[in-house]
Amino acid sequence: MTENNSFYRKIIYVVLLAVLLFPISYLGAPATVDDDGGKLALVRQEAGLGQSNLGAIDPASETIRMATLGLRGIAVSILWNKANDYKKREDWTNFRATLEQLAKLQPYFISFWKYQAWNLAYNVSVELDDVRDRYSYVTRGIDFLKEGTKYNQFNPHLISELGWFIGNKIGRADERVEYRRLFKADDDFHNRFFDGNPPPPEQRDNWLVSRREYEDSVSVVDDKKKSIGQKNPTTFFAAPAMSQINYAEAIEEDGVFQEKARAAWRTASKLWNDYGNREMQSSRGSLIRLADLNREELVARKLESEFQNLAPGVRDEIVAEKxxxxxxxxxxxxxxxxxxxxxxxxxxxAEADASLDVSMQEIAEQIAKKYPDKAAQANKLANQIAEIQDRIFLIKNNRQVSNYDYWKTRTDFEQTSDALRARELAHAANQAFKEDADLLEARRLYEQSFDLWAKVLDAHPSLEFDSTTGSDLMEYVDKYNEILQQLDLRLSDEEVDASFPLWEIVEASDQERKYFDDIAEHKRRVEGSGQRPEPEADTPIEGDDPVE
Structure with missing residues (x-):
């Protein structure tokens, strides 16, 4: 009897196992080229949870990870230690080889790619003497990061980081002149980076390639609906336009002006306007557009006027009571x-002023008490005003984060003929001074440039004197002052002062008080002649509109 029971149980187990094979196959069958797989494979594909959803699957990487027999964490720790040791010993060949091994073990670890790319492009490159060797390791760092994006092709952070490396490491380094020249001429790099389909030579500027990577990172967010996580949307979405702005600045620094520079700034202006009209999530979860500030403020004023007219005098009564x-x-x-x-x-x-402040909700409550028939409308208007004021606050804060107003003004005025010609004259003046040692010609060109800059500033009164443009102009003034000194002149000498139009810029930007005596002498001369002195940079002239 016992033997029969044991036999029957075995038969039941086998039957149950056979029955369970059907739901297991339905649920867990893997996807193949010809078949979408089971239910779990479909859910994994829809939710983007599969390894293939991250990027490329490297058979060599999978083999190495399986070969660790569950000890991948230990292997990774050993390799990290080896990499750090090779770096200390400046054994760059073994350092790179170790990084390649780590990449096979940690292909989906984002921080690994960022950290080690930074090591190659920033830390290793500076240890080398020859600029070509330094550039070589900068591009190796970029190549390394590019390899990481193949494994993580839908990760906006890594793609954005690639844009940062190409733009800022090549375009901001002390060796940027050499780096930018080498980058444009580096056929091997562009063939590798663009998978055998490199852009034409005129599109190989590092800032343009950087902009392309930033646009790809934005596309991943827009088209693939990937999250930017904790990254600030205000700075993340501004990156493509900022790269175009940096390109426009860089080519003018290289001596390229007129229509090519105008076209670069025109594109920058369009990208900045597109950025301003982009709907972005604020820190409080609501959606805002940076370009909507004026419209939102207009709506707010209209609602506030309607609210005040609902029951005139109520606010004054509350203030009087307080x-x-x-x-x-x-x-x-x-x-x-x-x-x-x-x-x-x-x-x-100060405490009294704060206590006398009256909120819209307080006014709405008072209206409800005095005029019950207007209570619903008062509460509705109060809520609408509070909501729009919150949006205005968020828009203003985020505009400050990206310096939105300045760059909008800058991309507009840099396209003008006066600004383009002013920069071209300043560049020619510097060339005359540095290369030809022609002091008189350099002085003449700088003075022509300053006259045009004065016209640009007058046409754009919202431009702050202590802005980035002010700093640019101070560089020109410093070089002009150097020329004056070699001519035994000073900025405040009467023959110079009489025609120098940028005293406000000098006064606002002279942080080191280099021109303190010149400014004082200029003011004494103006006051002695009975002329109206120029205002301080942050003091509007009486009767004029204040600078915003």
């Missing part, structure tokens, strides 16, 4: 003119 409840010492502090208040009186006055 003021009547202020302590005597606070009232006394408010009565003292602001210019002569003590520190304690200033503190009390």
């Amino acid at each position: 003021r009547a409840n202020l302590p005597a010492e606070v009232v006394a502090a408010l009565a003292v003119p602001e210019s002569i208040r003590t520190e304690e009186q200033q503190r009390l006055a």
Whole structure:
């Protein structure tokens, strides 16, 4: 009896196993070229959870990882230690070989690709003496990062990082002149990087290639719906336009002006406007557009006017009631003119101002008490105003993060004939000074450039004098001043001062007080002649619109 029971149980187990094969096959069958696989394979594909959804699957990488027999973590630790040791010993051949081994073991570890690419492009390259050798390791770092994007082709962070390396390491390094020249002429690199389909020579500028990578990272977010994680959308989406701006600046630094420079700035302006009109998620989860500030403020003013007209005088009543409840010492502090208040009186006055502030919700509640029939409309308007004020606050904050207003103004005015000619004249002046040692010609060209810059600044009053443009102009002024010194002249000498139009720029940008005496002498001369002195950079002229 016992033997029969044992036999029957075995038969039941075999039957159950056979039955279970069907749901297991339905659920877990792997995908093949001809078949989509089981239910789990389909779900994995839809959710993008499969290894193939990350990027390329390298058979060699898979083989090496399987060969570690579950000890991949230990193998990785050993290789990291070896890589650091080779780096300390400056054994770059073994260092690179170790990185290649690590890449096979950690192909989907994003930080690995970023960290070791940085090692090659930034840390290793600076250890070499010859600029060509340094450039070689910069491009090896870029190649290494590019390899990482093949394994992680839908990771916007890694693709964006590639744009950063190509743009900033080549375009911002001390050796940027040599790096940019070598990059354009590097046929082997462009063949590798673009998989045998390199762009034409005129498109091989590092900033243009950088912009292309940034655009690819944005495309992954837009088209593949991938997340940018903790990255700030304001800076992430600005990157393509900033690369185009850097390209326009770089070619002018190289001495390229007129229509090519104009076209570069025109493209930069279009990209910046596209960026401003892009809908982005704010830190509070709401969607905003940076270009919507004026429109949102107009709507806010309209709603506030409608709200005030709903029950005129209610706000004043609330303020009067709050003021009547202020302590005597606070009232006394408010009565003292602001210019002569003590520190304690200033503190009390500030607290009073804060307490006298009236929110829209307070006004809505007061309207509901006095005019019950208007309560619903008052609450609706108060909520709409609070919502739009929150959007305005977020838009303003994010515009400051990307310096939106400055770059919008800059990309607009750099296209103008005056700005293009002004930069061309300044470049020619520098050439006359440095290469030809022609002081008189250099001075003449700089002065023509300054006259045109004064026209540009007058046409764009919103441009801050202490902006990046102000810093650019101060570089020109410094070189001009150097020429004056060799001619035994000073900026404040009457013959120079009389025609120099950029005193406001000098005053706003002279952080090192290099021109302190010249500025003082200029002001004395202006005041002595009865002319109206130029205002401080942050002080609007009475009767004019303030600089925003």
